[in-house]
Amino acid sequence: xxxxxxxxxxxxxxxxxxxxxxxxxxxxxxxxxxxxxxxxxxxxxxxxxxxxxxxxxxxxxxxxxxxxxxxxxxxxxxxxxxxxxxxxxxxxxxxxxxxxxxxxxxxxxxxxxxxxxxxxxxxxxxxxxxxxxxxxxxxxxxxxxxxxxxxxxxxxxxxxxxxxxxxxxxxxxxxxxxxxxxxxxxxxxxxxxxxxxxxxxxxxxxxxxxxxxxxxxxxxxxxxxxxxxxxxxxxxxxxxxxxxxxxxxxxxxxxxxxxxxxxxxxxxxxxxxxxxxxxxxxxxxxxxxxxxxxxxxxxxxxxxxxxxxxxxxxxxxxxxxxxxxxxxxxxxxxxxxxxxxxxxxxxxxxxxxxxxxxxxxxxxxxxxxxxxxxxxxxxxxxxxxxxxxxxxxxxxxxxxxxxxxxxxxxxxxxxxxxxxxxxxxxxxxxxxxxxxxxxxxxxxxxxxxxxxxxxxxxxxxxxxxxxxxxx
Amino acid sequence: xxxxxxxxxxxxxxxxxxxxxxxxxxxxxxxxxxxxxxxxxxxxxxxxxxxxxxxxxxxxxxxxxxxxxxxxxxxxxxxxxxxxxxxxxxxxxxxxxxxxxxxxxxxxxxxxxxxxxxxxxxxxxxxxxxxxxxxxxxxxxxxxxxxxxxxxxxxxxxxxxxxxxxxxxxxxxxxxx
Numbered sequence: 072x073x074x075x076x077x078x079x080x081x082x083x084x085x086x087x088x089x090x091x092x093x094x095x096x097x098x099x100x101x102x103x104x105x106x107x108x109x110x111x112x113x114x115x116x117x118x119x120x121x122x123x124x125x126x127x128x129x130x131x132x133x134x135x136x137x138x139x140x141x142x143x144x145x146x147x148x149x150x151x152x153x154x155x156x157x158x159x160x161x162x163x164x165x166x167x168x169x170x171x172x173x174x175x176x177x178x179x180x181x182x183x184x185x186x187x188x189x190x191x192x193x194x195x196x197x198x199x200x201x202x203x204x205x206x207x208x209x210x211x212x213x214x215x216x217x218x219x220x221x222x223x224x225x226x227x228x229x230x231x232x233x234x235x236x237x238x239x240x241x242x243x244x245x246x247x248x249x250x251x252x253x254x255x256x257x258x259x260x261x262x263x264x265x266x267x268x269x270x271x272x273x274x275x276x277x278x279x280x281x282x283x284x285x286x287x288x289x290x291x292x293x294x295x296x297x298x299x300x301x302x303x304x305x306x307x308x309x310x311x312x313x314x315x316x317x318x319x320x321x322x323x324x325x326x327x328x329x330x331x332x333x334x335x336x337x338x339x340x341x342x343x344x345x346x347x348x349x350x351x352x353x354x355x356x357x358x359x360x361x362x363x364x365x366x367x368x369x370x371x372x373x374x375x376x377x378x379x380x381x382x383x384x385x386x387x388x389x390x391x392x393x394x395x396x397x398x399x400x401x402x403x404x405x406x407x408x409x410x411x412x413x414x415x416x417x418x419x420x421x422x423x424x425x426x427x428x429x430x431x432x433x434x435x436x437x438x439x440x441x442x443x444x445x446x447x448x449x450x451x452x453x454x455x456x457x458x459x460x461x462x463x464x465x466x467x468x469x470x471x472x473x474x475x476x477x478x479x480x481x482x483x484x485x486x487x488x489x490x491x492x493x494x495x496x497x498x499x500x501x502x503x504x505x506x507x508x509x510x511x512x513x514x515x516x517x518x519x520x521x522x523x524x525x526x527x528x529x530x531x532x533x534x535x536x537x538x539x540x541x542x
Numbered sequence: 543x544x545x546x547x548x549x550x551x552x553x554x555x556x557x558x559x560x561x562x563x564x565x566x567x568x569x570x571x572x573x574x575x576x577x578x579x580x581x582x583x584x585x586x587x588x589x590x591x592x593x594x595x596x597x598x599x600x601x602x603x604x605x606x607x608x609x610x611x612x613x614x615x616x617x618x619x620x621x622x623x624x625x626x627x628x629x630x631x632x633x634x635x636x637x638x639x640x641x642x643x644x645x646x647x648x649x650x651x652x653x654x655x656x657x658x659x660x661x662x663x664x665x666x667x668x669x670x671x672x673x674x675x676x677x678x679x680x681x682x683x684x685x686x687x688x689x690x691x692x693x694x695x696x697x698x699x700x701x702x703x704x705x706x707x708x709x710x711x712x713x714x715x716x717x718x719x
Contacts, residue, residue: 097683230617239639246647253654268678284664290575290584295661298593521579
C-alpha cells in the first residue's frame with residue numbers, strides 16, 4: 072500500500088492534483104451529487120433567488136419600456152446605431168462558447184478532467200445564448216415582427232437577403248441554441264433517470280420519471296447513445312467555431328474602420344473561449360463550495376481552466392497587436408485614426424480597462440500559486456468578464472462614434488434602460504442558473520462513474536475507500 | 543404464450559457479461575443489460591450489431607446542407623433575384639454559412655429525435671422492468687440482466703442466473719404484478 076501512496080505523490084508532481092478525489096462507491100457518489108437536487112430547499116438558495124429576482128424585475132421593466140415606447144429609450148442613435156444591445160449580445164454568445172468547448176471539443180480530445188464540469192458549462196451556454204438571443208430581437212424595433220427574418224413564402228414575395236451577414240446570424244444563433252439544448256438534454260437523460268430512482272418523494276419520482284423519458288440504462292440504448300452523443304460533440308465543435316465566426320462577420324464584412332478586419336473570426340473565437348472560461352470559473356468557484364462538489368471539481372479543474380484562460384488571453388492579445396499593425400500597415404488614414412482614437416479618444420478609459428483586464432490579468436496564471444488560489448482565480452475571472460465586455464464595447468460602439476465623415480461624429484451615452492438590460496440580463500442568467508443547480512443534476516453522475524472506472528483501470532491513484540473493498 | 547421478464551442483479555462487470563454470454567449460448571436472444579453507466583463489452587456479450595446512428599446523422603446532415611443551399615439559391619437567385627451592391631444573384635461563397643448551419647441543425651435534430659423516438663422508442667415511462675422495486679439500483683450502483691422468456695422457461699432461467707452469480711433474481715411479466 073505504501074508504494075501506491077508514494078506513486079500517487081510522484082504522479083501528482085507530474086500530473087497535478089487528481090481529477091477525482093478518492094474513490095467513493097457509486098451509491099455514495101450518487102447521493103452526494105444529487106443531494107442539492109433531491110434534498111430540501113435551502114434558505115441560502117431562497118435568499119439568493121430573492122435578491123436576483125430584484126434584478127430580474129429591473130430587466131423586465133427595461134424590456135417593457137423598450138417594447139412599449141421603442142428603442143428611442145436607449146442611448147443608441149445615428150451614428151452609434153449598435154451599442155449596448157449588440158455588445159451584450161456578442162458578450163453573452165462568447166460566454167456561451169466555453170460551455171460547448173468544454174463539453175464537445177475536450178470530449179473529442181479525451182480530456183478526462185472535463186467530465187465533472189461539462190454539464191455545468193453546458194447549462195451556462197444555454198442560459199447565455201438565451202440572454203444573447205433576446206438582444207437582436209428587441210433591437211429590431213418592432214420585435215413582434217421577428218418572423219420576418221425567417222424565409223417563408225409571404226405575399227410580398229420578398230425573401231431575406233442571404234448575401235448579408237445578418238440572416239447568417241439568424242441561422243447560426245438559432246442552430247447553436249437548438250444544438251446546445253439537444254446536447255445538454257441528451258447528456259441529462261441518464262442522470263434524470265438516476266434522480267428518478269434515487270428520489271425521496273413521489274412527486275420527484277414522477278417529475279424525473281417523465282423528464283427521463285423512461286430511460287432504463289439498457290445496453291441496447293447505451294450503444295446508440297454513446298455514438299449519438301459523440302456525434303453531437305463532433306457537430307458542435309465546428310458549429311461553435313462557425314457561430315462566433317459568423318458573429319464576427321457582422322462587423323468584419325462592413326467597411327467601418329475598427330470593424331473591417333480579416334483577423335476577426337479567429338480573434339472573436341479566442342475571445343469567446345477566454346470570456347466563457349472566465350464565466351465558468353466565476354460560477355464554479357462559489358458553486359462547488361456551496362453544493363459540496365469539491366470531490367469531483369478539484370483544484371485540477373480550476374488549474375486547467377486557468378491555463379486555457381492564459382492561452383486564449385495571449386491569443387486575444389495577439390489579436391489586439393495585429394489590429395494595430397494592420398491599421399498602420401494599411402496606410403489608410405481612417406483605419407489609423409480609429410486605433411489612435413482608442414488610445415486618446417473620449418472612451419480611452421474603457422480601452423485601458425480592457426487592456427488591464429484582458430492582457431495583464433491572465434499573465435498571473437503563469438504562476439502555479441495563482442492557478443491554485445481560488446481567490447485569485449475568482450477575482451481574475453471577474454476582471455476578465457469585465458474586460459471582454461469592454462472589448463466588445465470598444466470594437467462596436469467606439470468604432471461607430473468616429474466613422475469616415477467628421478461631421479457625423481457623435482458620442483454614445485447609455486440610458487438607464489441600457490443599464491437595466493445589461494444588469495437585468497446578468498440577474499436573469501444567474502437566476503436561471505440557480506434554478507438549474509436546484510432542480511437538475513449539475514454534475515454528470517454517470518460520466519463520473521465511468522471516469523472512476525477508467526481511473527481504476529489505469530491503476531490505483533489512491534488507496535481504495537473501505538466501502539469499496541469487496542470480499 | 544405470455545412473455546415474462548426475468549431480472550437478475552449483479553455486482554461485477556465481468557460476471558454479468560459472462561452470464562449474458564452463457565444465456566445466449568443456450569439460445570436466449572432477448573437479453574438486455576441495464577447499467578448506470580455505459581459498460582464495455584456489452585455489444586459483444588449481447589451480440590449487438592453496429593449502431594446505425596452515424597448513417598442517420600450523415601443522411602440528415604447532407605439533406606440539411608442541400609436544402610439550405612437550395613433555399614438560398616431558390617429564393618435569392620431564382621424566385622426574386624435581388625441586386626445588392628451588384629453582387630451576382632447566385633453568390634456561392636455567401637451561401638456557405640447558412641448551408642453549413644442547416645446541415646448541422648438537421649443532423650443534430652435527427653440524432654436526438656432518432657435516438658429518443660426511433661432507437662429507444664421513448665417516451666416509455668413505464669416498462670415491465672420497473673415493476674421490480676429493487677431495479678431502481680440499475681441507475682445507481684448495480685448491474686441488471688433482463689431476459690425476456692416464455693412463461694414455461696422462467697424457472698429454469700431464474701435458476702441459471704442464480705448459478706451464474708446473480709445477487710437477486712425477480713420475475714415479472716406484462717400484466718403480472
